[in-house]
Amino acid sequence: MPALVLVGLGAFLITIALALVFFVVPAQKKTPLDINTTTVTETTQGAVLVGAALAGNSPTELNSTRPECSEGDAAGDEDTDAPGDGAAGDDEVVETQDGAEADDADVQFPVTCFIDNDIPLYSQRRVQAVEPSDAEVITFQAAQSLLREDKTGSDGVEGLVNASIDRVTVDRVSAEPIDEAVSTLQLVATGAEDSAPTGFVRNGLQYKFPFDTEQRDYDYFDASTFTTNPISFVGETTVGGIDAYEFRQELGPIDMWSSIRDHFASITDGYDPAVEAVLASYRREGMTAGQWGLEGDPEREVDMRRYYTNTRTVYVNPETGQVINGNENIYQFFAEDQDEAEAFFNDAAGMEEEKAEPTRTAVRFESGWNEETKEITQSAAQETADTLNTFGRILPAVLGVLGVLALLGGILLGARSGAGGRTTRGTRDTRGVRGDGGAGPATRA
Structure with missing residues (x-):
């Protein structure tokens, strides 16, 4: 009886260990439905072209x-x-x-009269789970804004530079957007109305990487330009003591007016007034080359479009796919065409002059997560990683070892008990035969 108990216990423990590895942990490797996080960057000195001042021709x-x-x-x-x-x-x-x-x-007035330089800027983003979300998919809603610390009023509106409200439905395991026209991205620019949030199909990761992130390049969606571009694996590292993969993406110069126009043209028939209002901030016509500080005839009328560049770095915990740190180097500026934009951006000396005395800068903002954000995010990531490690490795290993020991113990105990029983019965039978054999002849004699 004890042998059967040990065998049964061993089989049970091994079954539980296998269930944890193949059923329980995979079920846990899904993005939680109660996501509600806020990331805030460090305040750094940057530059902003004040659209309302430019539109009103008032320095x-x-x-x-x-x-x-x-x-x-x-x-x-x-x-x-x-x-x-x-x-x-x-x-x-x-x-x-x-x-x-x-x-x-x-x-x-020269455009430099409308650019505030060396001002304190910071960015904040709140990501939360909203409907539709279920056992297979989750919808992220991300409200992101760039703010001026020197202009923030009691309601925060005064310091708003730009903002967006982004909604995307993704697979809870792979973090890839679903293949349905349910993604929306609402842009808010100072002095312009909101853009209409029309649904579209999106490609590329954004707010989270897949569980068991691989050491390879991924497609990544950029909300500022509505474009999807590769983000490259750089290497392994640690962030706050947590294992992390570093990914980096270098974008631009990208013609923002064209990319946003093409996006809306692909999903709607024509533009509504809200979209036109947003597009207006990405293209400036009727001004002169002299106002923009361009070479050549200062009275030459120019058509200037806004171009976007960004060096984005994210640090991802590979086991959970959580982004545990990040920074961006955003620079937006105006240029006449793609060739002129690339020549301007790649001129290191010219860029330093523009940074000191901006004549065509729209936004210059370089920053990363502040310490409080990193501590909160990394603590949550460590908790999730510890849970997966406990149920995916430690507990199955312990239960597996105990199960094997119990199973082997039961088998050995059963074998010994069986061998002992057979020996006892055999001895009794032999003695009986000998007694009978010896009595017969003696009687006959």
């Missing part, structure tokens, strides 16, 4: 005292009726060299 507050940003200087008249600080009010007029009066609309 920003930070640039208002610069000579080239005063109405008199821009109109070419040194003897102006503007105030002594060089900044005229909205209703004031300036006198041109021929004696004619010109209001603010006739003054051609």
Whole structure:
């Protein structure tokens, strides 16, 4: 009886160990349905073209005292009726060299008057699970914004540079978007209406990598340009003591106006006013080369489009697929065409000059997650990894070893018990035969 108990216990323990490895752990390797995380970057010095100031032809507050940003200087008249600080009010007029009066609309300020440089910028993103989500898929909703710390009001709106609300439904294991037109991306630009969130089919990872991430390149979706591009595996490392794979993606220059226009053209018939309003911030027509600081005839009229570059680095825990750290080097600027954009961006000396004295920069922001975000995210990742390690390796190994020992013990105990029983019965039979054999002849004698 003890042998049967040990054999049964061993078989049970081995079965549980196998079930953990092949059924329980795979069931756990699904993105939780209660995702609700917030990532915030460090505040760093950057630059922003203030769209409202450009649209209103009114130099920003930070640039208002610069000579080239005063109405008199821009109109070419040194003897102006503007105030002594060089900044005229909205209703004031300036006198041109021929004696004619010109209001603010006739003054051609250089674009640098609308670019705030060396200002504190930070980004924040909240990702949460929303419907539709079920046993197989999960829908991420990510609200992301770029903010100015020096302009933040009580409601945070004053410091808003740009924002987006992104929704994508992905497989809970592979993290790949499903092949249905359910993804939406709503853009919010300062001074423009929201873009209509029309559903579309999306390709590429974004907010999470697959469980058991591999050491290879993956497709990655960029929400700023609506494009999918490879993100490359760089190598193994550790982040906060957690195993991680480093991935890096270098983008651009990408023509934002064209990429966003092509995206909406592929999913809708024509543009609604909201889409047109957003597109307007990515293309500037009717201004002169001199206003943009371009070479050649300063009076030449130019058509400028916004170009996007980004060096994105993410650190992924390979077992869980969770992103545990990240940083981006975003630079957006205006150029006449693709060739001119690439030549400008690849001119190292010119880029340093532009950084110090921007003439065509739209956004310059380089930062990574702040310490609090990293600590919270890495703690959660470690907890998930520990759970998977416990149920996927440690517990199955312990149960497996105990099961094998119990099974072997039961078999050995059973074998010994069987051998002992057979020996006892054999001895009794032999003695009986000998007794009978010996009595017969004696009786007959």
